[in-house]
Amino acid sequence: MSDREGELRAIDWVDGAIEIIDQTALPDELVTRRLTTVPDLVEAIRSLAVRGAPALGVAGAMGVALAARAHPTGDDAWEAAVRLVAVARPTAVNLASGAARAAARLHDGPEAVLAEALAVRDEEIASSAAMAARGADLVTALCGPAPRVLTHCNTGSLATVTGGTALGVITELHTRDALGGVIASETRPLLQGSRLTAWELNRNGIDYRLAVDGAGPFLMARGEVDVVIVGADRVCANGDIVNKIGTYAHALGAARAGLPFVVVAPESTVDEATLSGDQVAIEDRDAAEVLGFGGTVVAPAGAGVANPAFDVTPRDLVTAIVTDTRVLHPPEPAHHHPSR
Amino acid sequence: MSDREGELRAIDWVDGAIEIIDQTALPDELVTRRLTTVPDLVEAIRSLAVRGAPALGVAGAMGVALAARAHPTGDDAWEAAVRLVAVARPTAVNLASGAARAAARLHDGPEAVLAEALAVRDEEIASSAAMAARGADLVTALCGPAPRVLTHCNTGSLATVTGGTALGVITELHTRDALGGVIASETRPLLQGSRLTAWELNRNGIDYRLAVDGAGPFLMARGEVDVVIVGADRVCANGDIVNKIGTYAHALGAARAGLPFVVVAPESTVDEATLSGDQVAIEDRDAAEVLGFGGTVVAPAGAGVANPAFDVTPRDLVTAIVTDTRVLHPPEPAHHHPSR
Numbered sequence: 001m002s003d004r005e006g007e008l009r010a011i012d013w014v015d016g017a018i019e020i021i022d023q024t025a026l027p028d029e030l031v032t033r034r035l036t037t038v039p040d041l042v043e044a045i046r047s048l049a050v051r052g053a054p055a056l057g058v059a060g061a062m063g064v065a066l067a068a069r070a071h072p073t074g075d076d077a078w079e080a081a082v083r084l085v086a087v088a089r090p091t092a093v094n095l096a097s098g099a100a101r102a103a104a105r106l107h108d109g110p111e112a113v114l115a116e117a118l119a120v121r122d123e124e125i126a127s128s129a130a131m132a133a134r135g136a137d138l139v140t141a142l143c144g145p146a147p148r149v150l151t152h153c154n155t156g157s158l159a160t161v162t163g164g165t166a167l168g169v170i171t172e173l174h175t176r177d178a179l180g181g182v183i184a185s186e187t188r189p190l191l192q193g194s195r196l197t198a199w200e201l202n203r204n205g206i207d208y209r210l211a212v213d214g215a216g217p218f219l220m221a222r223g224e225v226d227v228v229i230v231g232a233d234r235v236c237a238n239g240d241i242v243n244k245i246g247t248y249a250h251a252l253g254a255a256r257a258g259l260p261f262v263v264v265a266p267e268s269t270v271d272e273a274t275l276s277g278d279q280v281a282i283e284d285r286d287a288a289e290v291l292g293f294g295g296t297v298v299a300p301a302g303a304g305v306a307n308p309a310f311d312v313t314p315r316d317l318v319t320a321i322v323t324d325t326r327v328l329h330p331p332e333p334a335h336h337h338p339s340r
Numbered sequence: 341m342s343d344r345e346g347e348l349r350a351i352d353w354v355d356g357a358i359e360i361i362d363q364t365a366l367p368d369e370l371v372t373r374r375l376t377t378v379p380d381l382v383e384a385i386r387s388l389a390v391r392g393a394p395a396l397g398v399a400g401a402m403g404v405a406l407a408a409r410a411h412p413t414g415d416d417a418w419e420a421a422v423r424l425v426a427v428a429r430p431t432a433v434n435l436a437s438g439a440a441r442a443a444a445r446l447h448d449g450p451e452a453v454l455a456e457a458l459a460v461r462d463e464e465i466a467s468s469a470a471m472a473a474r475g476a477d478l479v480t481a482l483c484g485p486a487p488r489v490l491t492h493c494n495t496g497s498l499a500t501v502t503g504g505t506a507l508g509v510i511t512e513l514h515t516r517d518a519l520g521g522v523i524a525s526e527t528r529p530l531l532q533g534s535r536l537t538a539w540e541l542n543r544n545g546i547d548y549r550l551a552v553d554g555a556g557p558f559l560m561a562r563g564e565v566d567v568v569i570v571g572a573d574r575v576c577a578n579g580d581i582v583n584k585i586g587t588y589a590h591a592l593g594a595a596r597a598g599l600p601f602v603v604v605a606p607e608s609t610v611d612e613a614t615l616s617g618d619q620v621a622i623e624d625r626d627a628a629e630v631l632g633f634g635g636t637v638v639a640p641a642g643a644g645v646a647n648p649a650f651d652v653t654p655r656d657l658v659t660a661i662v663t664d665t666r667v668l669h670p671p672e673p674a675h676h677h678p679s680r
Binding site: 194 | 523559561564586588592596631652
């Protein structure tokens with residue numbers, strides 16, 4: 001981790017290696033890990049020590065930079081290392097596209113590859129700032145001066161480099177004194193909401209309440225939420241959203257309660273090559289994640305598990321998608337009363 | 341606990357006291373607790389050592405029997421004890437109504453009160469058997485010979501006396517060789533699905549998969565579920581269902597996927613005096629339940645919490661309500677194509 005004047009970076013390039021905040025150790029400890037080899041990085045990605053679609057884009061590019069330094073000739077071992085990085089997790093488009101961007105510079109040598117990786121990092125930082133401003137403007141326009149927000153998973157500094165996507169918008173609303181409250185969904189099985197989002201909100205001095213994932217739609221129905229703001233691991237060409245498991249249930253709740261459902265994700269997450277959500281490979285993760293809770297096994301021995309790590313929220317449940325350069329599918333004033 | 345020829349009873353009257361299976365110790369240990377005083381029982385109800393709407397009806401009646409034996413004259417202390425039992429938890433109608441039934445017999449002496457409590461128990465046992473048969477018939481009629489079921493919370497023997505409501509139907513389908521699979525939703529915060537439903541399914545030799553609560557609607561959308569079957573803590577006069585938090589999200593998922601959403605609950609749960617779900621006091625439980633599980637705390641110190649223990653599923657999301665005597669709001673063949 002690097003910490004520049006209080007700015008926390010979830011991933012960075014420091015003294016010839018990748019440095020990450022180890023997100024498996026939060027909120028108990030703020031641990032920095034140095035990743036000096038591709039296998040180190042792949043393990044960190046698979047174990048979710050580094051996670052979040054935008055951060056994975058940077059990780060993919062920096063992983064290729066590590067490979068380029070270890071195998072400067074672009075030989076077979078280099079190809080294998082790049083491939084290892086690109087497929088460490090299947091669902092977020094950013095990992096593979098970040099790796100591809102850096103890999104395209106190999107003919108200019110390892111320093112050019114690293115320069116491209118650092119450019120990916122810097123663009124993600126700028127992108128977070130742009131999304132925060134555009135997203136806060138949109139949410140204020142949709143919901144007025146003090147909306148109560150429900151969010152899911154972690155989409156803050158820890159999921160990007162610094163700043164965040166959905167949580168960046170929430171932080172910006174807080175900075176503008178235009179935030180009415182936050183409910184953070186705990187996000188089983190890995191509790192990114194309870195562990196990471198709560199830790200970031202705390203660090204930024206923003207009051208919040210945690211809720212179990214199943215409570216989201218009911219809290220909306222009961223009038224405790226004005227807007228749902230989430231990130232995305234992939235935005236499909238038709239506007240379908242692939243995001244952390246549980247997102248779709250919140251979207252159904254928002255639609256039923258008549259609440260705006262706003263997605264905040266950088267352009268690097270928009271994947272025009274994937275037409276719709278049903279074309280996306282959804283990662284199924286280990287049973288152990290579901291059988292236990294924070295190291296404690298609760299289920300009987302031998303229990304089977306269904307553990308999709310992501311779900312698909314169809315386009316029609318999404319009010320708007322805020323990126324760093326535009327609002328995709330912006331709300332139409334006449335949306336609820338179409339003229340025919 | 342009493343265990344008659346393999347029949348497990350979650351609550352019973354044994355040698356002058358209430359015996360329960362302590363559900364906070366499952367699935368690790370099968371512990372029987374004897375409750376000899378009203379305060380013992382109230383603590384067991386509040387800590388969810390005994391839980392489930394039908395079981396709470398029996399607990400309410402047996403609690404009054406305990407009070408009648410301790411205060412046979414029907415004095416002020418007796419009134420206070422009865423009230424303590426009836427309000428130990430607010431949301432399930434059965435607790436208060438079971439207590440009221442037993443209390444109405446006080447003028448006939450403590451043995452008459454106990455006889456009424458035992459009648460409540462025996463009626464719940466018969467009720468479970470009747471629901472299992474009627475519910476299995478309905479599900480087979482709706483879904484064909486091998487439906488894959490998603491269920492939420494625990495609605496088996498542990499939630500009743502023996503047999504169960506929704507899980508009783510699932511067990512009956514299994515017995516009839518008419519079950520295609522079970523997904524049990526883990527049911528945060530207290531993990532009744534992972535701990536109790538998994539334990540009961542295991543004990544009955546029924547294969548199952550556990551899933552986090554947020555995955556339910558997506559597993560339905562992805563075609564892995566044919567029917568959702570749940571219990572109810574209260575059925576309102578208009579058909580609104582009050583049940584464990586997370587039920588409403590599954591109902592939204594079922595409606596969107598076009599799947600039947602079947603509620604199984606005894607007549608004792610039907611509350612004609614409560615017109616609709618918004619009139620029901622929803623119990624808010626301790627923050628500690630959400631901040632961690634067991635002894636494991638995952639959230640940062642000082643985190644706020646929203647922890648409603650139940651939610652309301654509106655009538656229009658419910659396909660049918662199966663009780664021990666009838667099918668309330670049965671599906672109409674022309675439901676999706678009303679003639680006008």
